[in-house]
Every structure is written in C-alpha cells, then in structure tokens.
Amino acid sequence: MAQTSGANCSNCPASGGGKLERLGVKLGQSDFVIALAGNPNTGKSTVFNALTGLRQHTGNWPGKTIARAEGGFSLGGKKYKLVDLPGTYSLLSATEDEEVARNYILFGRPDVTVVVLDPMRLERNLNLALQVLQITEKAIVCVNLMDEARAHGLEVDARGLARDLGVPVVLAAARQGEGIQELLTEIDAMANGRSSCAPRKLSYDIGSVQESIDELAGALGEAFPNMPHREWVALRLLEGDPRIVEAVASGEIGVLAEDHVSTETINACSR
Amino acid sequence: MCQDTQTIMSEQIQIQHALKFLAECEYERQEVTPESIAAKLTLSPAEGAALLHNLQVAELIEPERIRLTESGRDYALHVLKAHRLYETYLAKKTGHHASQWHKLADEREHELSRQDVEKLDEELGYPRFDPHGDPIPSSTGEMPNKRGALLSTYPVGWVGRVIHIEDEPAHLYSRISQASISTDSIIRLEKKDSLEIVLYLEGERFSFPLEVAEKITVVELDAGEQLDETVQRLSRLPIGAQAQIVGMSSLCRGLERNRLLDLGVVPGTITVAELMNPSGSPVGYRIRGACIALRKEQADRIRIRNVEQ
Amino acid sequence: MKPEDIVKRASELRWKLPQDFHDRWVEKVYAESAQIAERNVQQKGTSHRLTWERRLDSLLTNRWTGGPIMVLMLAAVLWITIIGANVPSGLLANLLLDHGHPFLKDLAQSAHFPWWLSGVLIDGLYLTMAWVISVMLPPMAIFFPLFTMLEDFGYLPRVAFNMDHLFQRVGAHGKQALTMSMGWGCNAAGIVATRVIDSPRERLIAIITNNFALCNGRWPTQILLATIFLGVLAPPAVAGLVSAVAVLGVALLGVLLTFVTSWMLSTTVLKGEASTFTLELPPFRPPNILRTLYTSLIDRTLIVLWRAIVFAAPAGIVLWSICNIPLGDASLAQWLVHILDGPGWLIGLNGVILVAYIVAIPANEIVIPTVLMLTVLTTGVAGVGEQGAGVMFETSENATLAMLLQAGGWTTLTAVCLMLFSLCHNPCSTTIYTIYKETKSLKWTLVSTFMPIVIGIVLCGAVAFVWRMFSG
Structure with missing residues (x-):
C-alpha cells in the first residue's frame, strides 16, 4: 500500500536512468524510504556511505552531520531512498536535531528505520533504540563498529538482542563493508513486507500515570481509529510536547496515520 | 501627548x-x-x-x-x-x-x-x-495550597526540604544560588546565631547571613525519608573513584537537564571520574560507557553516593 | 471525544503527573537498556585497547604533557602547511600567471578582442581567479587533511577539554579553540566547523570572533611586511627572528582579541542566549588516510575554493575597471585613492591600502598584489609591473618591493598599522556569506562583519596617534 504512488512512477521513463543509482543524486521517485537513526559518533554516516556509495565526511566528533543527508540505492529492481537523520541521544528533549529525527520517524513514516548502535556504548545506544521502537513498527537494529568491539574483547549476542528488542539485528563493521549485505537483505525483506516484527514496547507504570495514559490512548483510538503508537502519543500529550499537542488538536496526526507521506510534507512538518 | x-x-x-x-x-x-x-x-x-x-x-x-x-x-x-x-x-x-x-x-x-x-x-x-x-x-x-514555613522558625539540628527560595533581594538570592541550593534540596540547620546560619547539604557546609533564613521556605520530610549522609556532589568525586548517581538538583533545568538525562545522568548510573583538567574543571566522567566532560558547576548539581569499587 | 477535547483532557490530567515524571521516564528507559545490554554483551578478558586509550588520554590532558603536545601539534601542522605549500604554489603561479596569462592575452589578440574586453576578462577576471587559486589552493589542500586526520583520530575533543577553562572564563566553549585553529587555515571553514558546538550562545560567539584567527590569505601579508619593514630595523643576523616574532605577535594579538571580544559578547548582546555545555571525549580511532584526503578535499578545500573563486571573479572585473575607467584626467582608482588618503592617514595607512581592502573584500589573498598595482599606478614608478593598469603582479625581490612601497610614502608606521589592519578588518565575502548561511541571521552577520573593522580602525588610529606623538 505504502509504495503505490512510487511504483507507478518508477515505470515511467523520466524517473532517472541506471547511472544515477549509486550516485546518491536526489531520487525524487523511489519505491521505499529508509531512515537512518542513531547516536552521534556511532559510524552512522559510514553506514550511510556503505549503503549509497556516497562519501559524506564523518569526523570523530559527536554530532558532525548536522544537515540531513539523502542518498539512494537500488536493490532487487526497487529504488530506495536513504535519509540520514541527525545523530541524537534521545527523542525526548526539544533540541532541533531531535525534533527533526522524531518527526521524520513519526510523521514521515519511513518504510524501514535502521537504528545504528555502537556496541561499546550499548546502554546509551539502546536508550535511543527503545525510544525509536515506541514510534515505529518497522525497524532494524544495526550494531556497527563490530571491528572495534572485537578489539575491545566484546562479544555481542545478535540473536539475544533481536529477541529482546523484537526486531531484526545485524552485526556490522561498515568501514570494512562487513555486514552490509545482511543489512540490505533485512531492509529488502522488511520493506517488501516479507518479514514482520513486534518491537518491544515500554510500560508506563510510573506512579498514577498508567491510568491517564490508558484514558488518553483510548480517546485517541476512538478519534483516529487507524493510528499506531497511541500510548506514546498519549504520553507526549500528557507531558505537553507542543508539536504533538498541535498535531492532535488539528487532527493532523490522524491524517498522517493513514498513509505514507512524501518528503515535502516531512520538510514542512519538521519546520 | x-x-x-x-x-x-x-x-x-x-x-x-x-x-x-x-x-x-x-x-x-x-x-x-x-x-x-x-x-x-x-x-x-x-x-x-x-x-x-x-x-x-x-x-x-x-x-x-x-x-x-x-x-x-x-x-x-x-x-x-x-x-x-x-x-x-x-x-x-x-x-x-x-x-x-x-x-x-x-x-x-x-x-x-x-x-x-x-x-x-x-x-x-x-x-x-x-x-x-x-x-x-x-x-x-x-x-496548589501553600505549604511549609520559613527556615527561621526551625531550631538548630532540624532537617527538612527546601521548597521555595525568595528571589528578592537579588544579592541574597544569588548567594543562595551560588551554593547550588535548590527547591528540592534536603538540608540540615547546623548553626544559628545572631549573625549567621550554617546549612549542611550534600556533604558540604555553607554559611549565610541570618536574613537568608527568612528567604527560604521549608517543609518536614515525608515519612521514612531522611537526610542521607552518604549523598555528595559529583564535583567532590576524586579521580579514579566510582560512585552511583542519585539524581540531579532542580537547578539543572531546561535544555541542560534533558541533555544530561539523555547522556545517562539518571539515578542508578555508575560513574567513574577519569580525567581532570589541571585547572580542576572540566572533569571527564565515564557515564554509561562514554567519557563525558562536565564543568564544575554542572557536577555541583549532580548528586551521587559513593560505592565500593 | 473530539481532538480538542483530548488535548483539554490531557492538560487536566497533567496536574496528576509527578513533578519528576520526565526524569523517571528517562531513568526507566535507561534501566531497561542496561538490562538488555547486560544480557547480550560479554566482555572476554581485559581490554588492552581500553587501558591503552586511558593512558593516551591522560598523556594528552596531563598538566605537564598536555600543553606542550598541543603546541607541538599546532606548530607542526602550520609548519608543514607553510613549507609544503611553497612548491605547489610556485608551480601553479608559474602555470597560471607566468604562462597562462600571456598565452590568453596572445589568444585574445589573435581573435581581435577589443582592448577593454581582453582587459576585463583576462587582466581582471582571469588574473584574480588565477591568483586566488595559486595562493589559496595548496595551503588549504595540506592544512585541511592534516586537521581532519587529527579530528578523525579523536585528538581535537581532547584539545577542547584542555582549553575549556580558559574559554569558560569568557563565556565560551572549549571547542572554540578548534574552530579558531581551523580559522588559521580559513575563516569560512572555521565557521562551518562551529557546528560541533551545540550550545547556541557559544556557537554564535565562536562564529563572530573567528575572524580574529589570522587566515591563510593574511599570513603572507604579515610575513611580507614584517620582513621588508621590521626585519630591516634589526641587525641582519637577527632580522629573520625579529620578523618571525612580529608575525607571531600579531597572531597572538588575534588570540587575545578573540578572548576579549568573546567576553564582551557574552556579557552584552549574547547574555540572554541559551547555553549548555556537553563535551564527549570519543574513543581514539585510527584515521583512514585515503578517505580523509578524499573527503577533506571535497568537503572543505574545494567548496571553500569554489566560493572564493565565485566571489573573486567579479572583484577582478571591478579592479580592472576602476583602474581603466577615466574620470577627468585620472582613472577612477586614482580618484578613490586620492579621496581616501586623508582617512587612511588618520589610521596610519593610506588611500592605496584602503582602496585595496575595499576591492579585496572577496579574498584577502589579493590585497598585496592590488596594493602593489595601485602603488605603481599612483606613483608612476618605472621598472616593475609594466603589464599595464589594472593588472596585478607580485615580485619575489624584497628590495624592489621595499623601494616601490617607500616611493609610495610607506614608513614603518604604515607597515605596523597594515599588519594590525590585516588582522582586524571585515571578513572576506566568502566568510560573510558562510556566516549568513550558518546563522541564518542578518543581525549576526552584520555584527560579525562590522565589529572587527571598528576595532581595527580604533586600534590603528590609536597606534598612529601615539606613534606620531612620540616620533614628533
């Protein structure tokens, strides 16, 4: 359903020749949109480069990529657009970067969200991953920098992680190109609906909050029957997140729940 | 006109x-x-x-x-x-x-x-x-209904929680805020005479002119709650020592508080002071796997408890 | 329930939230993350890499070794840049200026271009662009990759850590030490680099004060003036040392001005801007040399160079035109020089220098050639730069230059004031444009543009006044 608008256009001759495939040129017409999220300094841009063949500079500086980068690749005859979201530690505070990332995942509803993690700082990275899993059903976790992790004597149990998080987990070392093929396979399977996942949901049992959340989530469910992540929206509503309050009051959140949105809308909604 | x-x-x-x-x-x-x-x-x-x-x-x-x-x-x-x-x-x-x-x-x-x-x-x-x-x-x-009473009404040795700090006059207020006393600090009144009061909190003692006692509103602690003598400020943690974060004071607010929370400055996090700038600030703390440098004023607002290595 | 009612109900329920709800929620997510991480990650044996990293960290931030390592690294980067750029700069100049220019002139002549067209295009536009490329490209192509390698390795955050207490005193962020060093290569690149400062106020301070980092286009001016005017005052044995110290002094004055203006900004106009401090010290990573070369060439060098060319090209046209458009019995340039001689004198300079600076807003590299060309134009000294009016040139003969400038009325005071003015004047147009792009604010762009020039005028005026008072 999500790709209907894209699929029609990918057939027309004007939709870019094969030469553009790995050039990372803005692919206006793509079948799928993939978002890349992750903490700063996790080698997210390296994963981006490995997937698109672009060479975006990635300094050893937390928070190097400020602007959102876009690129594309094609796989199994389908065109994918890859959006590199700003590196953030969380989706909760109101910094500009986090708002862009949050709004993109929530309102932009990418076909797949890849969360890049650093195995040496897994706790902090999982903090973001868990938050992402609260607002999307289609996520893949990519544990990057495995080469460094091995140098540190770390072993990561990918299957255990996948079981705990409820989403596919790929171990990778993007700088060496390790694991990129597996990541592509997972992206392909998830985008085409051949794999499904049940992301781990957090409970909200802090004090008397659960009742309020249930009440609001129930009301949201009545007002916007198809809306996913009701509990999360209810939580943000309760905390008074201005962007979410606005989206609920104007009914925008319901419209967004219905269909896939083009990048233009996302640009508009990330202000 | x-x-x-x-x-x-x-x-x-x-x-x-x-x-x-x-x-x-x-x-x-x-x-x-x-x-x-x-x-x-x-x-x-x-x-x-x-x-x-x-x-x-x-x-x-x-x-x-x-x-x-x-x-x-x-x-x-x-x-x-x-x-x-x-x-x-x-x-x-x-x-x-x-x-x-x-x-x-x-x-x-x-x-x-x-x-x-x-x-x-x-x-x-x-x-x-x-x-x-x-x-x-x-x-x-x-x-909400007004609670609490002025600190000046309590005797020496009393322990309670600060809930309000009067912001006038400015010179007294800035002295109170320099000591990083916030509207959620648990304090003990250590000394009170005709000139000054001495407050104990988070492992440190501060002396103020007597008028300050008129500017601070306090309440009794909740049942079962007590002043924890092992709680200190992160800024006191020596290099190489390990501690558990207890929380952040309410002085750390807004963007800064959210940043620190997201970096893992949450209750229960174990932290080690790793690197110190020769001037004493900033200090690099290992927090949830990464080394984060914090300035002295920031470390003053983070409460910790020492734990065995 | 209607959407508005849901929002209303939420604000009613909000009162029931515990006050520390947000904190507890983050705590909960972290607790869960910790649990998952613990279950699925195993540490096999002790990590040698970690011990090694910690040792390196304490070496780089230590009281006794941290500072010297920092100075050595910086000196090494600057030295390699200056020495390494000489040869390719010479080659490029030879190719583009000594051979390319006459070749194009001949071509234009054989194609029967009118004199003004070949003047505007070849003597104006082409020559200025060629100049900018040959002077600017080699040092940037060396400086940026070196800097990028230090960055990729993870050394730069340690520098920020070492320098933070100094910057904190003036209300700035330790990372400003790096954007400042980057400014020694190119101010525009330094300003782009301020993106790593995530606190709004500190970032603005770093942007506005970056111009006080003497950029690669201004080092040659400093070195030239110090050599031919200050070095000669000392006995020949120490002449080199004296001029080196003078140049270093100007660069350090720039650092001092950075601190002073940062402090002024943070206590006045920027007082209300939000400010936070976070500095993560990332793990050390071996830099990937080939990739670094590639990306720093694409990301920094070529982009900056491209913008410089775009801005320099029109300047070349303007420069050639004002030298060749007659107004009465003299050219427009001569009139301008004449008019600006008075104000120039007040701040220890002269009309030629002011005109050169106005025309050279696009790039600092063309200031000295423009000054020389205008001096020949106004003094009519024969024997140098005879290609014609509006044609930039430079000569490697210091004695010839000194003679020419002295004929133009230059004294030691002129040289000193020009060295100061070269440090404190408006940023080049590439930098101004970059400031606008990064701040998206006309106000801060104007502040960054005019603050240094006001300081420069005051500084030079004061020096000229005191100097003249004492020299009678």
Whole structure:
C-alpha cells in the first residue's frame, strides 16, 4: 500500500536512468524510504556511505552531520531512498536535531528505520533504540563498529538482542563493508513486507500515570481509529510536547496515520 | 501627548504590581494594609492612597476593605501567571543569570496579553512551578495550597526540604544560588546565631547571613525519608573513584537537564571520574560507557553516593 | 471525544503527573537498556585497547604533557602547511600567471578582442581567479587533511577539554579553540566547523570572533611586511627572528582579541542566549588516510575554493575597471585613492591600502598584489609591473618591493598599522556569506562583519596617534 504512488512512477521513463543509482543524486521517485537513526559518533554516516556509495565526511566528533543527508540505492529492481537523520541521544528533549529525527520517524513514516548502535556504548545506544521502537513498527537494529568491539574483547549476542528488542539485528563493521549485505537483505525483506516484527514496547507504570495514559490512548483510538503508537502519543500529550499537542488538536496526526507521506510534507512538518 | 502615554503606562504598571502583590498576600494568607502596599511599590503614603482609590473605582478591589474582587483576582492571577511563566521561560530557554530573572520578568509581564501567556504556557509544556518554587496558576486560575514555613522558625539540628527560595533581594538570592541550593534540596540547620546560619547539604557546609533564613521556605520530610549522609556532589568525586548517581538538583533545568538525562545522568548510573583538567574543571566522567566532560558547576548539581569499587 | 477535547483532557490530567515524571521516564528507559545490554554483551578478558586509550588520554590532558603536545601539534601542522605549500604554489603561479596569462592575452589578440574586453576578462577576471587559486589552493589542500586526520583520530575533543577553562572564563566553549585553529587555515571553514558546538550562545560567539584567527590569505601579508619593514630595523643576523616574532605577535594579538571580544559578547548582546555545555571525549580511532584526503578535499578545500573563486571573479572585473575607467584626467582608482588618503592617514595607512581592502573584500589573498598595482599606478614608478593598469603582479625581490612601497610614502608606521589592519578588518565575502548561511541571521552577520573593522580602525588610529606623538 505504502509504495503505490512510487511504483507507478518508477515505470515511467523520466524517473532517472541506471547511472544515477549509486550516485546518491536526489531520487525524487523511489519505491521505499529508509531512515537512518542513531547516536552521534556511532559510524552512522559510514553506514550511510556503505549503503549509497556516497562519501559524506564523518569526523570523530559527536554530532558532525548536522544537515540531513539523502542518498539512494537500488536493490532487487526497487529504488530506495536513504535519509540520514541527525545523530541524537534521545527523542525526548526539544533540541532541533531531535525534533527533526522524531518527526521524520513519526510523521514521515519511513518504510524501514535502521537504528545504528555502537556496541561499546550499548546502554546509551539502546536508550535511543527503545525510544525509536515506541514510534515505529518497522525497524532494524544495526550494531556497527563490530571491528572495534572485537578489539575491545566484546562479544555481542545478535540473536539475544533481536529477541529482546523484537526486531531484526545485524552485526556490522561498515568501514570494512562487513555486514552490509545482511543489512540490505533485512531492509529488502522488511520493506517488501516479507518479514514482520513486534518491537518491544515500554510500560508506563510510573506512579498514577498508567491510568491517564490508558484514558488518553483510548480517546485517541476512538478519534483516529487507524493510528499506531497511541500510548506514546498519549504520553507526549500528557507531558505537553507542543508539536504533538498541535498535531492532535488539528487532527493532523490522524491524517498522517493513514498513509505514507512524501518528503515535502516531512520538510514542512519538521519546520 | 507622549508625556500622557507615559503616565498612563506607568499607572497601569503600578496597578498590575499592586494586584500581583495582593494576590500573593492572599495566597500567603497575609494581611494587607495601605502601608504595606505603599512600601512594596515604593510609593509615598499619599500616592499609595491614590492608587488604592483607583483600584476601588476600577472595581478591582472591594469598596470597603483591601480585598480583591472577582475581576480583580482574575486580572491579578493573569499578571502573576505572566510573571512566573516568564521567569520559567528565562530559566529554561535562555542563558540569563538567575539574579536577572525577577527584574526581567517584572519588565516583561505587563506586555504579555492573555493569548501570549497561553502560548508561552504551551511552549513551556505547561509548567506548574516557577524556578523559585512558586506555583503557576492554571488556565482556570487554580493553584496548589501553600505549604511549609520559613527556615527561621526551625531550631538548630532540624532537617527538612527546601521548597521555595525568595528571589528578592537579588544579592541574597544569588548567594543562595551560588551554593547550588535548590527547591528540592534536603538540608540540615547546623548553626544559628545572631549573625549567621550554617546549612549542611550534600556533604558540604555553607554559611549565610541570618536574613537568608527568612528567604527560604521549608517543609518536614515525608515519612521514612531522611537526610542521607552518604549523598555528595559529583564535583567532590576524586579521580579514579566510582560512585552511583542519585539524581540531579532542580537547578539543572531546561535544555541542560534533558541533555544530561539523555547522556545517562539518571539515578542508578555508575560513574567513574577519569580525567581532570589541571585547572580542576572540566572533569571527564565515564557515564554509561562514554567519557563525558562536565564543568564544575554542572557536577555541583549532580548528586551521587559513593560505592565500593 | 473530539481532538480538542483530548488535548483539554490531557492538560487536566497533567496536574496528576509527578513533578519528576520526565526524569523517571528517562531513568526507566535507561534501566531497561542496561538490562538488555547486560544480557547480550560479554566482555572476554581485559581490554588492552581500553587501558591503552586511558593512558593516551591522560598523556594528552596531563598538566605537564598536555600543553606542550598541543603546541607541538599546532606548530607542526602550520609548519608543514607553510613549507609544503611553497612548491605547489610556485608551480601553479608559474602555470597560471607566468604562462597562462600571456598565452590568453596572445589568444585574445589573435581573435581581435577589443582592448577593454581582453582587459576585463583576462587582466581582471582571469588574473584574480588565477591568483586566488595559486595562493589559496595548496595551503588549504595540506592544512585541511592534516586537521581532519587529527579530528578523525579523536585528538581535537581532547584539545577542547584542555582549553575549556580558559574559554569558560569568557563565556565560551572549549571547542572554540578548534574552530579558531581551523580559522588559521580559513575563516569560512572555521565557521562551518562551529557546528560541533551545540550550545547556541557559544556557537554564535565562536562564529563572530573567528575572524580574529589570522587566515591563510593574511599570513603572507604579515610575513611580507614584517620582513621588508621590521626585519630591516634589526641587525641582519637577527632580522629573520625579529620578523618571525612580529608575525607571531600579531597572531597572538588575534588570540587575545578573540578572548576579549568573546567576553564582551557574552556579557552584552549574547547574555540572554541559551547555553549548555556537553563535551564527549570519543574513543581514539585510527584515521583512514585515503578517505580523509578524499573527503577533506571535497568537503572543505574545494567548496571553500569554489566560493572564493565565485566571489573573486567579479572583484577582478571591478579592479580592472576602476583602474581603466577615466574620470577627468585620472582613472577612477586614482580618484578613490586620492579621496581616501586623508582617512587612511588618520589610521596610519593610506588611500592605496584602503582602496585595496575595499576591492579585496572577496579574498584577502589579493590585497598585496592590488596594493602593489595601485602603488605603481599612483606613483608612476618605472621598472616593475609594466603589464599595464589594472593588472596585478607580485615580485619575489624584497628590495624592489621595499623601494616601490617607500616611493609610495610607506614608513614603518604604515607597515605596523597594515599588519594590525590585516588582522582586524571585515571578513572576506566568502566568510560573510558562510556566516549568513550558518546563522541564518542578518543581525549576526552584520555584527560579525562590522565589529572587527571598528576595532581595527580604533586600534590603528590609536597606534598612529601615539606613534606620531612620540616620533614628533
């Protein structure tokens, strides 16, 4: 359903020749949109480069990529657009970067969200991953920098992680190109609906909050029957997140729940 | 013409200040006299009387006694809300120093319409207390009941929690905030004589002039709660030592608080002081796997408990 | 329930939230993350890499070794840049200026271009662009990759850590030490680099004060003036040392001005901007040399160079035109020089220098050639730069240059004031444009543009006044 608008256009001759495939040129017409999220300094841009063949500079500086980068690749005859979201530690505070990332995942509803993690700082990275899993059903976790992790004597149990998080987990070392093929396979399977996942949901049992959340989530469910992540929206509503309050009051959140949105809308909604 | 607008403006500002004062007194259940109003607004007795007369004519206070009418209270709460919200805004979203907030809010509160106040409220995520611990009226004008008593009413050795710090006069307020005492600190009154008081909190002792005891409102601790002698400030952690984070003081707010939370400065996190700048600040702490450098003022606002290695 | 009612209900329920709800929620997510991480990650044996990293960290931030390592690294980067750029700069100049220019002139002549067209295009546009490329490209192509390698390795955050207490005193962020060093290569690149400062106020401070980092286009001016005017005052044996110290002094004055203006900004106009401090010290990573070369060439060098060319090209046209458009019995340039001689004198300079600076807003590299060309134009000295009016040139003969400038009325005071003015004047147009792009604010762009020039005028005026008072 999500790709209907894209699929029609990918057939027309004007939709870019094969030469553009790995050039990372803005692919206006793509079948799928993939978002890349992750903490700063996790080698997210390296994963981006490995997937698109672009060479975006990635300094050893937390928070190097400020602007959102876009690129594309094609796989199994389908065109994918890859959006590199700003590196953030969380989706909760109101910094500009986090708002862009949050709004993109929530309102932009990418076909797949890849969360890049650093195995040496897994706790902090999982903090973001868990938050992402609260607002999307289609996520893949990519544990990057495995080469460094091995140098540190770390072993990561990918299957255990996948079981705990409820989403596919790929171990990778993007700088060496390790694991990129597996990541592509997972992206392909998830985008085409051949794999499904049940992301781990957090409970909200802090004090008397659960009742309020249930009440609001129930009301949201009545007002916007198809809306996913009701509990999360209810939580943000309760905390008074201005962007979410606005989206609920104007009914925008319901419209967004219905269909896939083009990048233009996302640009508009990330202000 | 220009002269006129100015007098009218300042008259309106005077009325707003008077109303705010009346609302504050009503909340504190304090008696208001013509003298106390004149003193608060630094007016002569005659000017004070004229002001009260104006308030009565405008039906903002009752004709017989100095009490807010329904419309007066409504107006007063609006000004109060504007003031406290604006202080919250300054604390959360700007870099102005704490000693500046009150003055800036006093200037700005008169320019904010009801719509502006509503918008500000929304933007700030509907806060319920301002940075000094004063409640902010909700859109229906409700405020939680007043609690606590002044620190000056308690004897030496008493232990309790700070809930409010008066922001006037500015020089005392800035001394209190320099010691990183916040509206959630648990303190012990260690010494009190005719000149000074000494407060113990988070492993440190601070001495203040006696008047400070009149500026701090405190409450008894909840049942089962006690002053934890093992709690210290992160800034005291020596290099190489390990500690568990207990929490952040309410002085750490806004963007900064969210940043630190997201970096893993949450209760239960184990941290090790790893690197110190030769000048003593910043210090690099290992927090949830990464080395994060924090300045002394930031580390002062993070509470820790020492744990065995 | 209607959407508005849901929002309303939420604000009612909000009062029931515990006050520390947000904190507890983050705590909960972290607790869960910790649990998952613990279950699925195993540490096999002790990590040698970690011990090694910690040792390196304490070496780089230590009281005794941290500072010297920092100075050595910086000196090494600057030295390699200056020495390494000489040869390719010479080659490029030879190719583009000595051969390319006459070749194009001949071509234009054989194609029967009118004199003004070949003047505007070849003597104006082409020559200025060629100049900018040959002077600017080699040092940047060396400086940026070196810097990028230090960055990729993870050394730069340690520098920020070491320098933070100094910057904190003036209300700035330790990372400003790096954007400042980057400014020694190119101010525009330094300003782009301020993106790593995540606190709004500190970032603005770093942007506005970056111009006080003497950029690669201004080092040659400093070195030239110090050599031919200050070095000669000392006995020949120490002449080199004296001029080196003078140049270093100007660079350090720039650092001092950075601190002073940062402090002024943070206590006045920027007082209310939000400010936070976070500095993560990332793990060390071996830099990937080939990739670094590639990306720093694409990301920094070529982009900056491209913008410089775009801005320099029109300047070349303007320069050639004002020298060749007659107004009465002299050219427009001569008139301008004449008019600006008075104000120039007041600040220890002269009309030629002011005109050169106005025309050279696009790039600092063309200031000295423009000054020389205008001096020949106004003094009529024969024997140098005879290609014609509006044609930039430079000569490697210091004695010839000194003679020419002295004929133009230059004294030691002129040289000193020009060295100061070269440090404190408006940023080049590439930098101004970059400031606008990064701040998206006209106000801060104007502040960054005019603050240094006001300081420069005051500084030079004061020096000229005191100097003249003492020299009678």
